[in-house]
Amino acid sequence: MNEAATIQAGLQAAIRQLRRDGMPDYTDTGRVIAAAMLQLHDSEVERLLGYFLDRDCRLIEVEELSVGGLHGLVYDKYLPARRAALHGACHAVFAHCHPNGDPTPSPEDREAADTLDSQLAAVGCMVLRHMVIASNGVADIRTGHIVRLEDLVDHDPTETTPGPRCPHCGGALTS
Numbered sequence: 001m002n003e004a005a006t007i008q009a010g011l012q013a014a015i016r017q018l019r020r021d022g023m024p025d026y027t028d029t030g031r032v033i034a035a036a037m038l039q040l041h042d043s044e045v046e047r048l049l050g051y052f053l054d055r056d057c058r059l060i061e062v063e064e065l066s067v068g069g070l071h072g073l074v075y076d077k078y079l080p081a082r083r084a085a086l087h088g089a090c091h092a093v094f095a096h097c098h099p100n101g102d103p104t105p106s107p108e109d110r111e112a113a114d115t116l117d118s119q120l121a122a123v124g125c126m127v128l129r130h131m132v133i134a135s136n137g138v139a140d141i142r143t144g145h146i147v148r149l150e151d152l153v154d155h156d157p158t159e160t161t162p163g164p165r166c167p168h169c170g171g172a173l174t175s
Protein backbone atom coordinates (compact mmCIF):
# COMPACT_ATOMS: atom_id res chain seq x y z
CA MET A 1 0.00 0.00 0.00
CA ASN A 2 1.49 3.40 -0.96
CA GLU A 3 1.30 6.50 1.23
CA ALA A 4 -1.76 8.03 -0.44
CA ALA A 5 -3.66 4.80 -0.11
CA THR A 6 -2.63 4.52 3.54
CA ILE A 7 -3.91 8.06 4.25
CA GLN A 8 -7.14 7.29 2.44
CA ALA A 9 -7.62 4.13 4.46
CA GLY A 10 -6.92 6.06 7.67
CA LEU A 11 -9.44 8.74 6.78
CA GLN A 12 -12.08 6.19 5.98
CA ALA A 13 -11.41 4.45 9.27
CA ALA A 14 -11.70 7.78 11.13
CA ILE A 15 -15.01 8.61 9.45
CA ARG A 16 -16.28 5.16 10.26
CA GLN A 17 -15.20 5.52 13.88
CA LEU A 18 -16.90 8.88 14.20
CA ARG A 19 -20.06 7.57 12.71
CA ARG A 20 -20.13 4.61 15.05
CA ASP A 21 -19.50 6.81 18.06
CA GLY A 22 -22.58 8.80 17.13
CA MET A 23 -24.67 5.66 16.90
CA PRO A 24 -26.75 4.19 19.68
CA ASP A 25 -25.49 1.38 21.83
CA TYR A 26 -27.46 -1.67 20.79
CA THR A 27 -26.89 -3.60 24.00
CA ASP A 28 -30.12 -1.92 25.07
CA THR A 29 -32.82 -4.20 23.73
CA GLY A 30 -35.41 -1.44 23.83
CA ARG A 31 -33.37 0.65 21.43
CA VAL A 32 -32.99 -2.18 18.94
CA ILE A 33 -36.71 -2.77 19.02
CA ALA A 34 -37.48 0.93 18.68
CA ALA A 35 -35.13 1.30 15.71
CA ALA A 36 -36.57 -1.74 13.96
CA MET A 37 -40.13 -0.59 14.67
CA LEU A 38 -39.41 2.79 13.14
CA GLN A 39 -38.12 1.22 9.98
CA LEU A 40 -40.58 -1.62 9.58
CA HIS A 41 -43.88 -0.86 11.31
CA ASP A 42 -45.67 0.55 8.26
CA SER A 43 -44.15 -1.68 5.60
CA GLU A 44 -46.70 -3.23 3.31
CA VAL A 45 -44.40 -6.05 2.28
CA GLU A 46 -42.12 -8.32 4.26
CA ARG A 47 -38.64 -6.91 4.62
CA LEU A 48 -35.61 -8.32 6.35
CA LEU A 49 -33.18 -5.91 8.00
CA GLY A 50 -29.77 -6.84 9.34
CA TYR A 51 -28.21 -4.71 12.09
CA PHE A 52 -24.47 -5.27 12.06
CA LEU A 53 -22.77 -4.37 15.33
CA ASP A 54 -19.21 -4.13 16.57
CA ARG A 55 -17.64 -5.80 19.60
CA ASP A 56 -19.27 -3.25 21.92
CA CYS A 57 -22.65 -3.68 20.21
CA ARG A 58 -22.46 -0.31 18.51
CA LEU A 59 -24.08 -0.08 15.15
CA ILE A 60 -21.80 -0.41 12.14
CA GLU A 61 -24.48 -0.62 9.47
CA VAL A 62 -28.12 -1.44 8.84
CA GLU A 63 -28.87 -3.26 5.62
CA GLU A 64 -32.03 -4.35 3.94
CA LEU A 65 -31.26 -7.94 3.04
CA SER A 66 -34.51 -8.82 1.36
CA VAL A 67 -37.81 -7.38 0.27
CA GLY A 68 -40.62 -9.82 -0.29
CA GLY A 69 -44.34 -10.00 -0.82
CA LEU A 70 -47.19 -10.08 1.63
CA HIS A 71 -46.46 -13.63 2.73
CA GLY A 72 -42.82 -14.40 2.78
CA LEU A 73 -39.31 -13.50 1.92
CA VAL A 74 -36.88 -14.91 -0.53
CA TYR A 75 -33.26 -14.11 -0.13
CA ASP A 76 -29.82 -15.40 -0.85
CA LYS A 77 -29.29 -17.35 2.36
CA TYR A 78 -25.55 -16.70 2.35
CA LEU A 79 -25.93 -12.94 1.97
CA PRO A 80 -26.26 -12.04 5.69
CA ALA A 81 -23.06 -13.89 6.61
CA ARG A 82 -21.18 -12.32 3.71
CA ARG A 83 -22.33 -8.86 4.76
CA ALA A 84 -21.42 -9.52 8.40
CA ALA A 85 -17.93 -10.54 7.34
CA LEU A 86 -17.62 -7.50 5.08
CA HIS A 87 -18.56 -5.16 7.94
CA GLY A 88 -16.36 -6.96 10.43
CA ALA A 89 -19.42 -7.37 12.63
CA CYS A 90 -19.06 -9.22 15.95
CA HIS A 91 -22.78 -9.13 16.64
CA ALA A 92 -25.94 -8.89 14.60
CA VAL A 93 -29.65 -8.43 15.07
CA PHE A 94 -32.16 -9.46 12.44
CA ALA A 95 -35.65 -8.07 12.12
CA HIS A 96 -38.36 -8.73 9.60
CA CYS A 97 -41.92 -7.54 9.49
CA HIS A 98 -45.30 -9.21 9.16
CA PRO A 99 -47.53 -6.83 7.23
CA ASN A 100 -50.64 -8.73 8.41
CA GLY A 101 -50.10 -7.23 11.88
CA ASP A 102 -49.49 -10.53 13.72
CA PRO A 103 -45.93 -10.84 15.02
CA THR A 104 -46.20 -14.57 15.85
CA PRO A 105 -43.14 -16.28 14.34
CA SER A 106 -43.88 -18.95 11.75
CA PRO A 107 -42.09 -22.34 11.66
CA GLU A 108 -40.19 -20.97 8.65
CA ASP A 109 -39.10 -17.98 10.72
CA ARG A 110 -37.61 -20.28 13.37
CA GLU A 111 -35.90 -22.38 10.73
CA ALA A 112 -34.44 -19.31 9.04
CA ALA A 113 -33.21 -18.00 12.42
CA ASP A 114 -31.37 -21.28 13.10
CA THR A 115 -29.77 -21.13 9.67
CA LEU A 116 -28.69 -17.52 10.20
CA ASP A 117 -27.24 -18.38 13.62
CA SER A 118 -24.98 -21.09 12.26
CA GLN A 119 -23.96 -19.19 9.15
CA LEU A 120 -23.04 -16.06 11.06
CA ALA A 121 -21.24 -18.07 13.72
CA ALA A 122 -19.06 -19.43 10.94
CA VAL A 123 -17.78 -15.90 10.24
CA GLY A 124 -17.36 -15.05 13.92
CA CYS A 125 -20.55 -13.06 14.29
CA MET A 126 -23.01 -13.80 17.06
CA VAL A 127 -26.68 -13.14 16.44
CA LEU A 128 -28.09 -11.41 19.51
CA ARG A 129 -31.70 -11.48 18.50
CA HIS A 130 -34.17 -12.36 15.76
CA MET A 131 -37.25 -10.19 15.78
CA VAL A 132 -40.59 -10.04 14.04
CA ILE A 133 -42.08 -6.57 13.85
CA ALA A 134 -45.80 -6.12 13.32
CA SER A 135 -48.39 -3.47 14.06
CA ASN A 136 -49.67 -5.53 17.02
CA GLY A 137 -46.31 -6.06 18.65
CA VAL A 138 -42.81 -7.42 18.51
CA ALA A 139 -41.85 -11.09 18.77
CA ASP A 140 -38.56 -12.70 19.69
CA ILE A 141 -38.24 -15.67 17.34
CA ARG A 142 -36.03 -17.74 19.65
CA THR A 143 -38.17 -17.46 22.76
CA GLY A 144 -41.53 -16.91 21.07
CA HIS A 145 -42.04 -14.07 23.53
CA ILE A 146 -44.28 -11.33 22.21
CA VAL A 147 -44.27 -7.79 23.52
CA ARG A 148 -47.27 -5.69 22.73
CA LEU A 149 -46.65 -2.08 21.75
CA GLU A 150 -48.38 -0.72 24.85
CA ASP A 151 -46.10 -2.77 27.09
CA LEU A 152 -43.06 -1.67 25.14
CA VAL A 153 -43.76 1.94 26.05
CA ASP A 154 -43.87 1.11 29.76
CA HIS A 155 -40.66 -0.91 29.56
CA ASP A 156 -38.56 1.86 28.08
CA PRO A 157 -36.39 3.03 31.00
CA THR A 158 -34.95 6.02 29.11
CA GLU A 159 -38.34 7.68 28.71
CA THR A 160 -39.47 9.75 31.64
CA THR A 161 -41.35 12.52 29.85
CA PRO A 162 -45.08 12.42 30.60
CA GLY A 163 -47.60 13.09 27.88
CA PRO A 164 -48.66 11.51 24.63
CA ARG A 165 -46.54 8.76 23.09
CA CYS A 166 -46.02 7.68 19.51
CA PRO A 167 -48.03 4.46 19.07
CA HIS A 168 -45.26 3.03 16.88
CA CYS A 169 -41.99 3.71 18.65
CA GLY A 170 -43.22 4.70 22.12
CA GLY A 171 -41.34 7.99 22.01
CA ALA A 172 -42.76 11.12 23.60
CA LEU A 173 -44.74 13.30 21.22
CA THR A 174 -43.98 17.00 21.42
CA SER A 175 -45.69 19.70 19.40
Ligand SMILES: [Zn+2]
Binding pocket: 096, 097, 098, 105, 106, 109, 132
Ligand atom coordinates in the same frame (compact mmCIF):
# COMPACT_ATOMS: atom_id res chain seq x y z
ZN1 LIG B 1 -41.95 -14.11 9.47
